[in-house]
Amino acid sequence: MAELIALLRGTQLRSTAAANRAAYDDRLRQLEERLQSLKDQAGALAAVAFDADFALVAGDGTKVPARKQDLCAQSRFFKRMMEHDDSAEARAGEVIAKTGDGVGASAAALRHLMALLYGQQLQTSTESAVLLEICELATLWEFDSILESMSTMLVASAKASAKTACEMLVAALRHTEADAHSEVWKRLREASAQGVAEAGRKLLDVSAFADLDLSAICEAMTHVKASTVRLPSLEVDTSSERWTAHQAMDGSPTDQDLSWLLGATGAKVKARLGWNGSVMLTGENTGGRAVLAKVSSWVKHPQRPTNERRASGSYRVLGSDTQGVVLGRNLPDVLSDGKFLCGGDLEVSKYQRQYELFNLWLLASKRVASPLSPVDSLLCLRGCATGCDVDGASVAELQAMLEQRGLSTSGAKTSLQLRLRDAAYAEVPEGSAAAKATKAFAKLVARHYKGSAVKVKDLDAASTILDNTISWAQLAGRTDEIIAKVMPLVRWPLVPLVQLKPPLKALMKRCPVVKELVEEAIGLQMKPGSEFSFTPKRHRLMDGSEDTVVPRHKKRKHCHGDKVQLLDASALVAAMLPSGLRTLVSASHSADKPADSVRSICQDALCALSCFRGFDHPPDYHSDDAFCEEDGIYL
Numbered sequence: 001m002a003e004l005i006a007l008l009r010g011t012q013l014r015s016t017a018a019a020n021r022a023a024y025d026d027r028l029r030q031l032e033e034r035l036q037s038l039k040d041q042a043g044a045l046a047a048v049a050f051d052a053d054f055a056l057v058a059g060d061g062t063k064v065p066a067r068k069q070d071l072c073a074q075s076r077f078f079k080r081m082m083e084h085d086d087s088a089e090a091r092a093g094e095v096i097a098k099t100g101d102g103v104g105a106s107a108a109a110l111r112h113l114m115a116l117l118y119g120q121q122l123q124t125s126t127e128s129a130v131l132l133e134i135c136e137l138a139t140l141w142e143f144d145s146i147l148e149s150m151s152t153m154l155v156a157s158a159k160a161s162a163k164t165a166c167e168m169l170v171a172a173l174r175h176t177e178a179d180a181h182s183e184v185w186k187r188l189r190e191a192s193a194q195g196v197a198e199a200g201r202k203l204l205d206v207s208a209f210a211d212l213d214l215s216a217i218c219e220a221m222t223h224v225k226a227s228t229v230r231l232p233s234l235e236v237d238t239s240s241e242r243w244t245a246h247q248a249m250d251g252s253p254t255d256q257d258l259s260w261l262l263g264a265t266g267a268k269v270k271a272r273l274g275w276n277g278s279v280m281l282t283g284e285n286t287g288g289r290a291v292l293a294k295v296s297s298w299v300k301h302p303q304r305p306t307n308e309r310r311a312s313g314s315y316r317v318l319g320s321d322t323q324g325v326v327l328g329r330n331l332p333d334v335l336s337d338g339k340f341l342c343g344g345d346l347e348v349s350k351y352q353r354q355y356e357l358f359n360l361w362l363l364a365s366k367r368v369a370s371p372l373s374p375v376d377s378l379l380c381l382r383g384c385a386t387g388c389d390v391d392g393a394s395v396a397e398l399q400a401m402l403e404q405r406g407l408s409t410s411g412a413k414t415s416l417q418l419r420l421r422d423a424a425y426a427e428v429p430e431g432s433a434a435a436k437a438t439k440a441f442a443k444l445v446a447r448h449y450k451g452s453a454v455k456v457k458d459l460d461a462a463s464t465i466l467d468n469t470i471s472w473a474q475l476a477g478r479t480d481e482i483i484a485k486v487m488p489l490v491r492w493p494l495v496p497l498v499q500l501k502p503p504l505k506a507l508m509k510r511c512p513v514v515k516e517l518v519e520e521a522i523g524l525q526m527k528p529g530s531e532f533s534f535t536p537k538r539h540r541l542m543d544g545s546e547d548t549v550v551p552r553h554k555k556r557k558h559c560h561g562d563k564v565q566l567l568d569a570s571a572l573v574a575a576m577l578p579s580g581l582r583t584l585v586s587a588s589h590s591a592d593k594p595a596d597s598v599r600s601i602c603q604d605a606l607c608a609l610s611c612f613r614g615f616d617h618p619p620d621y622h623s624d625d626a627f628c629e630e631d632g633i634y635l
Helices: 002-015 018-051 068-074 076-083 088-092 107-117 128-140 144-160 162-178 183-205 214-221 328-334 350-364 374-386 395-404 413-425 433-448 466-474 480-489 502-510 512-525 569-576 579-590 595-614
Strands: 054-057 063-066 094-096 227-237 268-273 279-284 291-300 308-312 316-318 320-326 339-348
Touching (some): 076 088, 107 144, 128 162, 350 374, 466 480, 466 502, 480 512, 502 512
Antiparallel strands (some): 227 339, 291 316, 291 339
16 A cells, blocks of 8 residues: 555646646545555554453354453443443353344354444445444444444345345334434335335245244335336237227237236237227236236327327226227327327235235245135234234134123123224224225225125225225124224215115114214205315214314215205105105196295295104104105114
């Protein structure tokens, strides 16, 4: 190094233009500082080798020499230790090195740690397990500068290696649980969880992945993102017989899997001539697997790629999705010699990927022999998160768990199971990784579920689907408390409530919250336009809070055509009147009575009939003409 500096001084600087001399001077200073640093390190290492007064003991008994003065200078941990001469370590002149999980540290990690202490750089080939050990030791012994430098190396390693990401995630979760304010370990947790989330099917070849616990896999699931599968482009000749005959023209299949879990290669784009000369493109999932994805299609000019038309669909469980991309009048804009290019992308939903990651973990850890359905995955995740094996528990065990929660222990086994599921699943901490994962699964289930033969009776409170709320609430073992926390999520004003069916009436009598929600909805339905200034009442939800405003008067994001159902006097009377009076009104209308006259009759009848509520014994109508439960409306 000294010879190099002399050479630069004596030769290169003399032959360099004056304008460049400042750069060379700066470089020389850097080399001189580096040389001095190496001399200092050499002196320190020599002092450790020949004047050591302390030792770091590895798990296999190997003793790595150290100096108390140097340890105390950079570590608050060792400074506190050495200040008390009566401590066991100070008297023994050594400390046993253990990582955060209580396992003895390796001699390699201790040697690397001492090298870092004296300013040496680690080789890029250093094993990730050793890097992680150094990071844990630096945390335990409070070598802050070493911890910071090591975290940068580990973040890069987690992105490059699924094995490192899995090992680091376990350590990071342990440290952040012990110290929620550690910014370094928070950063490592984020990086490792993201590394696991992005690894996909490669995780099946990583043994450390199978060893992850539920908290680790849920943390990784929160970092999963949607992914895109590109469909190979297709050149279409609009003069070909297939095109003019409105027959589909197939592009080449992609070799990418749509699913980490199920494979499903071979997705492709198909083009055909549509109505009035338009171009129709289909993104087709030829693997036959149920994958939640959306298709984005494009048509381009072969020589001018910037001249293109695009269309994008919404998330759906693919088979295929057809879109009109170019109108017939715009087709010449993208043609060259009668040809155009077309293609597309399939964006696989993050909910689909989260479901796949969870099942990859179940398969890798041999918890299941084959992938679970979305519904079963949701139930399995909830069961793992709560530690309640509801299906495997005996009647006595179910009763004991219910008694611990202060719930009724009466009823058949199925009722006990349902009651325990609702109670246990509500115990998952709101905002935790497990709670976020279960919500993602619930959204996936809602997309896959079409009211057919899935296990609606097994679905817990947080994932109930709107069309089955009444049936869900009627199941034996379901408590009024759970019902009252779920029903505020139903968009009642969007449901026709002019005639209430007996099951809903029974539920209203049983649960005051349902009665209140129906009254709120009917009140809104009777005031056209009032939904713009409407503020729904807040109710206590499953998370235990009353802070969430549920927009019951607005349609859900993926629903089309939903709106507040209007309820006028005519509709009310048609539902409420005894059959004889209903016939009279009908006859008046059929005799070409003015509409206002009919409405007036209805309104007068409504006012008169509503007054009967004040009588102990309303007028005696014929039995089948009275205000029977089947024809009435809740007032």
